[in-house]
Amino acid sequence: MSSTKYSLECRSCNHNIGDMGAWFESNQQCPECGNKWVDVNYTADMAGVKKLIEIKDHEAKSVFNYFDFLPIDSKENIVTNGEGVIPVERWSFLEDFAKKYYNLDLKVNVYRNDLNPGTGTFKDVAASVAASGLKEHGIKQYCVASTGNIASAFSHYLAEAGINLAVFVPENALKANVAEVSAHGQKIFRVKGDYAMAKKVAAEYAAKNGILMSGGNTDPLRVEAKKTMVFEWLRQCGELPNVYIQALSGGTGPIAIDKAVRDLEGIYNLKNPRYIMVQPSGCDPMTQGWEKSKANGFPEGWLQDYPILENPVTEVPTLATGNPATYPIIAKIVKDSDGDIITFDEAKVKDISRIVAFEKGSKIGPASSTALGGFFESLKNNILRDGESVLINIGEGMNRAPELVEQMIYTSQLVSSVEECEVPNREDYREVVWDKIVSEVTVNA
Numbered sequence: 001m002s003s004t005k006y007s008l009e010c011r012s013c014n015h016n017i018g019d020m021g022a023w024f025e026s027n028q029q030c031p032e033c034g035n036k037w038v039d040v041n042y043t044a045d046m047a048g049v050k051k052l053i054e055i056k057d058h059e060a061k062s063v064f065n066y067f068d069f070l071p072i073d074s075k076e077n078i079v080t081n082g083e084g085v086i087p088v089e090r091w092s093f094l095e096d097f098a099k100k101y102y103n104l105d106l107k108v109n110v111y112r113n114d115l116n117p118g119t120g121t122f123k124d125v126a127a128s129v130a131a132s133g134l135k136e137h138g139i140k141q142y143c144v145a146s147t148g149n150i151a152s153a154f155s156h157y158l159a160e161a162g163i164n165l166a167v168f169v170p171e172n173a174l175k176a177n178v179a180e181v182s183a184h185g186q187k188i189f190r191v192k193g194d195y196a197m198a199k200k201v202a203a204e205y206a207a208k209n210g211i212l213m214s215g216g217n218t219d220p221l222r223v224e225a226k227k228t229m230v231f232e233w234l235r236q237c238g239e240l241p242n243v244y245i246q247a248l249s250g251g252t253g254p255i256a257i258d259k260a261v262r263d264l265e266g267i268y269n270l271k272n273p274r275y276i277m278v279q280p281s282g283c284d285p286m287t288q289g290w291e292k293s294k295a296n297g298f299p300e301g302w303l304q305d306y307p308i309l310e311n312p313v314t315e316v317p318t319l320a321t322g323n324p325a326t327y328p329i330i331a332k333i334v335k336d337s338d339g340d341i342i343t344f345d346e347a348k349v350k351d352i353s354r355i356v357a358f359e360k361g362s363k364i365g366p367a368s369s370t371a372l373g374g375f376f377e378s379l380k381n382n383i384l385r386d387g388e389s390v391l392i393n394i395g396e397g398m399n400r401a402p403e404l405v406e407q408m409i410y411t412s413q414l415v416s417s418v419e420e421c422e423v424p425n426r427e428d429y430r431e432v433v434w435d436k437i438v439s440e441v442t443v444n445a
C-alpha cells in the first residue's frame, strides 16, 4: 500500500513518483525523465510544523520530533539515538575577534553537530532517517560510497536496524572512519583510487548484486533529514541566520536548507541565508569553478563549467569530492543567496582546532576546522557584513582524526627534576595559539 502521508515529485518534470517504495522500485530515479533530484511533498498542511517548532527543549528528543514531515509512515520503524537535537551555541570569542580586528558587529553562533550521540557528526540525522526508511521498506542489504563520515553514520544506524551494509571509501579515508564501520561488523571496501572511483565500484557492486545504493547528496531520505536543521534553528533561536558557513564536499547541507526554506514559504517569513561554502585547499574544485565564473561575470552556461580533480590529496579526506557532480545545484543556490564559495588553507586546520580547544574547551575535527577557518577567511576577504548573524556548522568532533589530537600538544615539557618545572600561567598560551590567525590579519587588513 502506498503512503498517504507523502509523495515524491520530480524536480525536473514534476512527475508524481509516489512513496519511497515506488522510488526504490524505479531505481531511485524519475520513471518519466530519469532525474534523480526530487522534492518530498506532504499531504498534511505544512503549517503544522509550527506546533513542532514551538515545542520545549525537554520535549524535543530527536530529529523525529519532526516525524510528521519526514518520509516515514510508521513510528514503529524509527531508528534513533536522540540525534538532531543539538545546541546552537553563541561563541562570543569569534564576535570579539571580528570587532577587534575588522570593526564588525557580528552575532556568531555555532551548530554543535559534534555533539550528536550516534557518531558525533552531522551525518547522524541523515543516517537515522535513512535507516528508518530502509527498515520500513524491508530492505536487508544496502551499499554506500562515502568519503568517511556517511560511512561511519550509516554503519552505526543500519546495524541498529539489522540491515547489512557494504561501504566503499577511497583508500586514503581516515582510519577512524574505517575502524568505526568495521567495529559495527559492517563491510568496508577501501577502493584503490579516489572518491569518484569508490562511487564507481559501489555502483557496479549495486548493479551486479541487485542491491540498493544510497542516492548521494540529493537522496530524499538524507535531504529530508537535514532540512530539520532549519526547523531546529527556528525552534532554538526563533529566526534564521543571515549567513550560513559550512565545509563543502558534495553539498547536502545547502540543498536541504534550501528545501526547508521553500517548505516554510508562507508559514514563516524566511529567506535563505547567504551560503558561504568552504573547501579545503587540497580539494577545492567547486571554488575553482566558482572563482572562474565570478571573474567572468557568470556567463551563459557557467553552472556546467567546473574542473574535475583526479586523486585529490588533502589533509581533510572527509571533504575529498574531486568530481563535484552537484556543482550546478550548489553553485546556483549559493549565487541566488548572494553567498560565496571559498577555499581554506588546510595547513591551518590544527591552528583553528587549537584556538577552539583553548577558548571553548571543545575539540573539533578537521572538517569543522575547515568551516571555522572559512569564517576567518571571510573576514579577511570582506565577505561578512556589519550587523550580520552568522551560523557556523561544526560538523564533527576531534575523535574523527587521532592525528589531529596529537597536534594539540604544545605545552608538554620533558623534565628530570623539579628545578625545571616553572609554575604555568595559562594566559601565556593565548598569544601562541592565536599567532598564526592574528598574523594574517596584520598582513591583510
Ligand SMILES: Cc1ncc(COP(=O)(O)O)c(C=O)c1O
Pocket: 121, 122, 123, 147, 148, 149, 150, 217, 246, 247, 248, 249, 250, 251, 252, 253, 254, 318, 319, 367, 368, 394, 395, 396
Ligand atoms: C563534518 C563534515 N562537514 C562537512 C561535510 C560536507 O557535507 P556536504 O557537502 O555533503 O553538505 C561533511 C561530509 O562529508 C562532513 O562530514
Ligand SMILES: [Zn+2]
Pocket: 010, 011, 012, 013, 014, 015, 030, 031, 032, 033, 034, 035
Ligand atoms: Zn522527471
